[in-house]
Amino acid sequence: MYLIKNLKILLSVLVILLTFAPNAQSTEECFENTSRAIFKFNMAFDDLVFEPLAKGYNKLPDPIKKGTSNFTSNISTLLSIPNNILQGNFKQLGHSVGSFAINSTVGIFGFLNPAEKIGLIPHNEDVGQTLGHYGFGPGCYFVLPILGPSTLRDSLGMLADTFVDPFAHITLREKELLSTSGNTLDYYSVKITSSIDFRADNDKNFESLEANSIDLYSSLKSIYLQDRENKINNSIKEEDDWGGLDN
Amino acid sequence: MNKICVYLITYIFIIHTSLFAYSTDPKEFVSELVTEVISKLSDKNLTDDEKAKFVEEIALENVDIKALSLYTLGEIRKSSEKQILIKYQNTFEKYFLKSLTSRLSDYSNSDFKVIEADKKSVNYTIVNSQIVPVDGGPKIKIDWRIYTKNPEKPLIRDLIVEGLSLARTQKEEFSSILSSNDNKVEILIQKLEEFINN
Numbered sequence: 001m002y003l004i005k006n007l008k009i010l011l012s013v014l015v016i017l018l019t020f021a022p023n024a025q026s027t028e029e030c031f032e033n034t035s036r037a038i039f040k041f042n043m044a045f046d047d048l049v050f051e052p053l054a055k056g057y058n059k060l061p062d063p064i065k066k067g068t069s070n071f072t073s074n075i076s077t078l079l080s081i082p083n084n085i086l087q088g089n090f091k092q093l094g095h096s097v098g099s100f101a102i103n104s105t106v107g108i109f110g111f112l113n114p115a116e117k118i119g120l121i122p123h124n125e126d127v128g129q130t131l132g133h134y135g136f137g138p139g140c141y142f143v144l145p146i147l148g149p150s151t152l153r154d155s156l157g158m159l160a161d162t163f164v165d166p167f168a169h170i171t172l173r174e175k176e177l178l179s180t181s182g183n184t185l186d187y188y189s190v191k192i193t194s195s196i197d198f199r200a201d202n203d204k205n206f207e208s209l210e211a212n213s214i215d216l217y218s219s220l221k222s223i224y225l226q227d228r229e230n231k232i233n234n235s236i237k238e239e240d241d242w243g244g245l246d247n
Numbered sequence: 248m249n250k251i252c253v254y255l256i257t258y259i260f261i262i263h264t265s266l267f268a269y270s271t272d273p274k275e276f277v278s279e280l281v282t283e284v285i286s287k288l289s290d291k292n293l294t295d296d297e298k299a300k301f302v303e304e305i306a307l308e309n310v311d312i313k314a315l316s317l318y319t320l321g322e323i324r325k326s327s328e329k330q331i332l333i334k335y336q337n338t339f340e341k342y343f344l345k346s347l348t349s350r351l352s353d354y355s356n357s358d359f360k361v362i363e364a365d366k367k368s369v370n371y372t373i374v375n376s377q378i379v380p381v382d383g384g385p386k387i388k389i390d391w392r393i394y395t396k397n398p399e400k401p402l403i404r405d406l407i408v409e410g411l412s413l414a415r416t417q418k419e420e421f422s423s424i425l426s427s428n429d430n431k432v433e434i435l436i437q438k439l440e441e442f443i444n445n
């Protein structure tokens with residue numbers, strides 16, 4: 001019932017996508033100069049806020065880091081459930097539901113990950129990926145303040161996520177679901193913790209990329225677009241553009 | 248005396264070539280090469296310069312830097328003057344070798360395991376591997392695109408780390424620099440030189 005209600009909103013998002021970005025290419029920039037300025041701001045914000053937080057987080061004992069990472073991953077599995085239904089991917093739906101059920105109970109509210117040990121490994125799925133699954137192109141590329149790289153499809157998808165995500169339903173919208181409720185603070189606390197966990201996990205990679213890039217903005221754009229492409233296809237695309245160099 | 252000299256030269260030559268003679272089987276080739284690189288990078292008896300020199304020699308011998316440089320230039324390589332292309336390739340090689348050492352040192356404290364090899368065509372085999380950091384960090388999936396046109400001399404063309412192709416990332420980075428500078432390869436060369444000299 002909850003899903004059906006929110007499908008109306010998702011369909012509206014689809015209509016917007018169809019209207020504004022049916023054939024836009026992933027490499028096209030919406031407004032590159034603005035995006036580069038926002039990127040600079042984001043880098044400064046990262047230097048001042050995210051990087052110190054990530055470095056501090058990395059100093060925590062491993063069980064705490066692992067537990068936090070498991071907890072946020074388990075909550076993000078909730079968003080995958082409606083998206084797996086929308087994509088008709090029932091094998092992954094089984095992984096998501098099974099993983100969430102086991103980790104939330106046996107895994108003590110998701111702090112442990114026993115589901116992984118029995119082979120339940122859910123892929124993260126969001127509305128952007130669902131739209132990509134049905135053939136919607138990424139639209140043009142831009143950078144959002146704080147949130148970072150995105151495309152038209154993924155930004156609209158991110159907005160739609162808050163309507164189909166059961167966790168957002170009980171926290172952001174403060175509705176009750178299966179006798180569980182929360183508030184806005186819960187939502188943002190989990191999202192921010194998840195971002196810090198991601199930043200901490202990739203601290204060395206960021207440093208290496210920063211040190212070795214001539215144009216960091218373009219490197220991150222390429223990485224973002226490749227990652228989204230792989231996630232939508234649930235596989236790695238083989239680059240076959242070496243044709244002329246095979247002689 | 249002449250005989251001794253010939254023996255000595257032959258001996259040195261054999262020792263030197265055996266240092267870089269890896270298996271011709273792509274899976275074994277990757278396994279032997281990376282195991283040796285990780286072992287050298289984690290060797291506390293070697294200085295940073297010695298490690299860098301070792302990595303450079305290995306890369307020059309086993310990475311298809313020439314093809315990689317042309318690939319990263321994209322379609323512009325077809326319309327560029329030969330002289331500029333040669334200058335670009337030489338500069339790219341220096342840039343690649345400089346950035347490689349720092350990228351590889353991130354993996355020096357890790358265990359390496361080759362999972363399987365998938366022969367895509369006569370020219371390519373993808374070798375799937377896994378890096379497991381000793382400090383307990385997350386496992387990293389690395390796929391190696393091995394060029395096997397000459398089966399006796401496999402060459403690395405690309406590393407795909409967690410699904411992200413390093414060659415493609417480099418190509419798209421260069422493409423952005425070129426498109427914002429009227430597709431002038433000279434400007435890209437200048438930026439690569441700035442990186443090398445920093």
